[in-house]
Amino acid sequence: MTSAPTPPKLAMAKTAAVTAAAMATTAALTLGVTSPAFQAQVERVSVGVEQRAITAEVELAAIVGLYGVGPVFWIADALGITPENVILGAVGLLDNPTITAAVQQILTVVGLVVETGAPGPLPGDIYDSVNGLSYTGDLVLGPILGAVPPLVKNLPIVGPVAEALNDLFGTNIPNSGFTVEDAAKAIVKATPILNQRRAIIFSEGLGALSTSLAYRDMIEAVTSNDPDWGEGVTAQWLIFLNNVSRPGGGLLSLATPFTNLFGVDLTTPAAGSYTNKDSNGKITKILNTSVLDISWAYNATSDAPSTLNPLAWANAIAGSILLTYLIPDDLNFGNTNLGSQVGPLALGLLNGAGVMVDITGGQGSAVIPLINKIFDLLQLKPLPGIVGKDTFITYDSGNLPLLEPFDLGPRLLGILGVNVPQPLLNSIEGALRLAVNTGYQDVDPATLLRGFDMGGEQALLWHSPLTPSQQVEGGQIIANRLLDDIQANLLNPVAWTPSVFGQAAFNDMMKALIQNQIALAVSALVNQGIDGAQGLANGAFDGLQTALKPLLQAADGFNAQTEGAVDDALGVGGSSSFAKIQALDTTNARALEADGKLAPEGDQGAPEPKKPTSLKSALAELNSVDLLEDSDLAKSAKATAAALKKQRAQVRADLKEAGDKIQKELKKTGDAVEKAVNNVKKNVDKAGDSVKQAVDNAKPKPAKKALAEAS
Structure with a gap:
C-alpha cells in the first residue's frame, strides 16, 4: 500500500x-x-x-507575523x-x-x-516572511467549503445571480460556467476586507535598512498590482530603533540623493495606505503601514548631522561611542526632552494599534461592498479608515557627547547626591551645543536650539539650515551665550561651591568659605563691567550687520540658487530650494525698491541680473560690420553700445556708493568699539579700586589704632 x-x-x-x-x-x-x-x-x-x-x-x-530584524535579533536567534x-x-x-x-x-x-x-539580513527575507503569511480568506474559506456537500459546491451560477453578485462585490462572475465554489473564491478575491493578515516588525541598527528596502518592495508590489502579492488587506506596524535609514538623520539615508541616480533608495518610505487598481479600476490589494521610529540625539547612526559641519560630526561620532551621555543629570529626567516626547509617542502607539485593528486598511467604508452601496444611494461621503502615519521620537539627554569624558564622573556623583562643581565645563557647554546644532536641519535660526521635529524629512547634505545672514547672527548668539554662561559659572562663586546631600555642616562651611563678601563683591563688579562691554559690542555688531546687509542678502540669494542647482542636478523632488529662492528674491527686490534702486514690478521678485557685455567687445563687433551709417541696424547697434556704456557707468557708481557706505559704517563701528574698550578699562580700574578698598576694610586694625579711633 x-x-x-x-x-x-x-x-x-x-x-x-x-x-x-x-x-x-x-x-x-x-x-x-x-x-x-x-x-x-x-x-x-x-x-x-x-x-x-x-x-x-x-x-x-499563520495570518499574523511577529518578527525581529537586526544584529541583536539575529544573534539571539542563532x-x-x-x-x-x-x-x-x-x-x-x-x-x-x-x-x-x-x-x-x-x-x-x-x-x-x-x-x-x-528573518535573514536580506530585504527579500523580510519581504518573503510578510508575503508568505496566509490571509483570513484562505484560513476560513477552506474549512467552509470542505463542510459544504459536493452537490451544493458544484451548483452552477445562473445569469441573474451572477449579475447580482457582480454588482454587489465587483466580481467578474460570468453568466454561465461558474459554480458556487468558484463564485465564493471570486468574491473573496475581489473583496479585500475578507482577506486579512497582520505583521509587526521590530528593527534595529542595520536591520532597519533591510526592513526599509523590503517595505519599499512591498509598496512597489502592491501599487504595480504584482501577481506575486495576493488580494486582500495587509496591515503592518514597523517599529524602528536607531534607524540608519531614518529620513532626517539616518547615516545611510544621507546617501539616498546620490544612490537614487543608480535607482537605489536607502531611506525608509513614508507610512500610509497604499493600494492597487485591478483591470476594472477596483481596489483589491491594500498595504496599510504605521511607522514608529525611536532614536536618541547626537549619534552618528540615526541622528547624524544634515550638513558637513565638522564640529557636529565629531560630536555625533563621540555620541556613537560614549553612550553614557544618555544618562541624564538626575533621576527625574528634568534636563531631558522626554516630557515633550510623551504626547507624540502616545499618538504613535495609538496609530499603530489602530492600523492593526482596521479591517479596511485605512480605506474606510469605500471598500466594504454593502455599506459602500448604501452610502452611494444616500449620497453620503464614505467613512474614513485609520491610515498609517509616521511617528519619530528623538530622546535628548541634555548632555553633549564631546564633553562626556569630563562630565561623566561628576554627573554620576550628582545622581548620588554629591555636587561636584564644574564651572569651566558649564561655561562652554551651552555655546558648544549651539555651535553643534547649526549642523542639523531642525535648528531654529532665532535661538540655535533644535526642535527634533524633522525626523521624517529627507536630509540633504548640501542644504545649509542657516542662510549666510543667519550664520552671522548665529555667531553673535553663540558669543552672547558663552559670555552669559561664563558670568553665571566661571565668575560666580555660587557655581564653585560643592555640596553633599544631607551634610548640612559641610555645606555651610563650603558656602561660608567660597561665597564670602569679597568674592561676591568682585564677581558683581566684574560681571557689571562685562555687561556694559557686551551691550556696546552688540550695538556695534548690529551696526556692522546693517552696513553689510546688501552683501549678505546677495550671499543669501546665491546660496539658495546654488542649492537649487544641485537639487536639479540630482533630481531631488519636494525640495524647498525653489520656494527659498523666491522668498529671498522677493525680499531683496523690496529692499532695493525701498532704496530707490529698482522700479516696482509687483510680486514677481527681482529678476536675475544679466552679466554686462564688455563695451570694447560691443564696439569691435560694430566696426566689423560693413553697413551704411544711417541703416536701421547701425542705429540699433549704436544705441546698444550707448546703453552698455551707461550701464557700466551706473554699476561703477553703485559700487562706489556701497563702498563709501560700508566705509562710513566701519568707521562708526570702530569708534564705538574704541569707546567700549575705554569704558571697560574705566570700569575695571574702578572695580580694582573698589576691591582694594574692600580688602583694606576687611583687614583687622591694630589695637593701638583702634583705641585711638575709639577715644
Whole structure:
C-alpha cells in the first residue's frame, strides 16, 4: 500500500513540532538549567508538542507575523533565544506540570495563526516572511467549503445571480460556467476586507535598512498590482530603533540623493495606505503601514548631522561611542526632552494599534461592498479608515557627547547626591551645543536650539539650515551665550561651591568659605563691567550687520540658487530650494525698491541680473560690420553700445556708493568699539579700586589704632 504524501501545511506543523522540541531543549541549555526535574519536564513538553501537532490533522495557516530584524535579533536567534523557548524555559523553572501543559497548549494554539522569528539580513527575507503569511480568506474559506456537500459546491451560477453578485462585490462572475465554489473564491478575491493578515516588525541598527528596502518592495508590489502579492488587506506596524535609514538623520539615508541616480533608495518610505487598481479600476490589494521610529540625539547612526559641519560630526561620532551621555543629570529626567516626547509617542502607539485593528486598511467604508452601496444611494461621503502615519521620537539627554569624558564622573556623583562643581565645563557647554546644532536641519535660526521635529524629512547634505545672514547672527548668539554662561559659572562663586546631600555642616562651611563678601563683591563688579562691554559690542555688531546687509542678502540669494542647482542636478523632488529662492528674491527686490534702486514690478521678485557685455567687445563687433551709417541696424547697434556704456557707468557708481557706505559704517563701528574698550578699562580700574578698598576694610586694625579711633 502506497502512503499518501503529507499535505504541505501538515508537514509545516510537524516541522514546527520538531522545532518546538528543539526550542525547549535549547532553552534548558541556554539558561544553564541542570535540574533533573526541569529537564524531564522539558522532555515531556517536547514529546507532547510533537504528538499533538502530528495527530491534530490541522493545517497550519499563520495570518499574523511577529518578527525581529537586526544584529541583536539575529544573534539571539542563532543562540536559540526566541519568544517561545524563553517562555518555555521560564515556565519550566516552576516545575509544575499542570501550568507547563496549559502554557504549552496556549502556545500551540497561538502558533497555528502567529508566526515568530528573525528573518535573514536580506530585504527579500523580510519581504518573503510578510508575503508568505496566509490571509483570513484562505484560513476560513477552506474549512467552509470542505463542510459544504459536493452537490451544493458544484451548483452552477445562473445569469441573474451572477449579475447580482457582480454588482454587489465587483466580481467578474460570468453568466454561465461558474459554480458556487468558484463564485465564493471570486468574491473573496475581489473583496479585500475578507482577506486579512497582520505583521509587526521590530528593527534595529542595520536591520532597519533591510526592513526599509523590503517595505519599499512591498509598496512597489502592491501599487504595480504584482501577481506575486495576493488580494486582500495587509496591515503592518514597523517599529524602528536607531534607524540608519531614518529620513532626517539616518547615516545611510544621507546617501539616498546620490544612490537614487543608480535607482537605489536607502531611506525608509513614508507610512500610509497604499493600494492597487485591478483591470476594472477596483481596489483589491491594500498595504496599510504605521511607522514608529525611536532614536536618541547626537549619534552618528540615526541622528547624524544634515550638513558637513565638522564640529557636529565629531560630536555625533563621540555620541556613537560614549553612550553614557544618555544618562541624564538626575533621576527625574528634568534636563531631558522626554516630557515633550510623551504626547507624540502616545499618538504613535495609538496609530499603530489602530492600523492593526482596521479591517479596511485605512480605506474606510469605500471598500466594504454593502455599506459602500448604501452610502452611494444616500449620497453620503464614505467613512474614513485609520491610515498609517509616521511617528519619530528623538530622546535628548541634555548632555553633549564631546564633553562626556569630563562630565561623566561628576554627573554620576550628582545622581548620588554629591555636587561636584564644574564651572569651566558649564561655561562652554551651552555655546558648544549651539555651535553643534547649526549642523542639523531642525535648528531654529532665532535661538540655535533644535526642535527634533524633522525626523521624517529627507536630509540633504548640501542644504545649509542657516542662510549666510543667519550664520552671522548665529555667531553673535553663540558669543552672547558663552559670555552669559561664563558670568553665571566661571565668575560666580555660587557655581564653585560643592555640596553633599544631607551634610548640612559641610555645606555651610563650603558656602561660608567660597561665597564670602569679597568674592561676591568682585564677581558683581566684574560681571557689571562685562555687561556694559557686551551691550556696546552688540550695538556695534548690529551696526556692522546693517552696513553689510546688501552683501549678505546677495550671499543669501546665491546660496539658495546654488542649492537649487544641485537639487536639479540630482533630481531631488519636494525640495524647498525653489520656494527659498523666491522668498529671498522677493525680499531683496523690496529692499532695493525701498532704496530707490529698482522700479516696482509687483510680486514677481527681482529678476536675475544679466552679466554686462564688455563695451570694447560691443564696439569691435560694430566696426566689423560693413553697413551704411544711417541703416536701421547701425542705429540699433549704436544705441546698444550707448546703453552698455551707461550701464557700466551706473554699476561703477553703485559700487562706489556701497563702498563709501560700508566705509562710513566701519568707521562708526570702530569708534564705538574704541569707546567700549575705554569704558571697560574705566570700569575695571574702578572695580580694582573698589576691591582694594574692600580688602583694606576687611583687614583687622591694630589695637593701638583702634583705641585711638575709639577715644
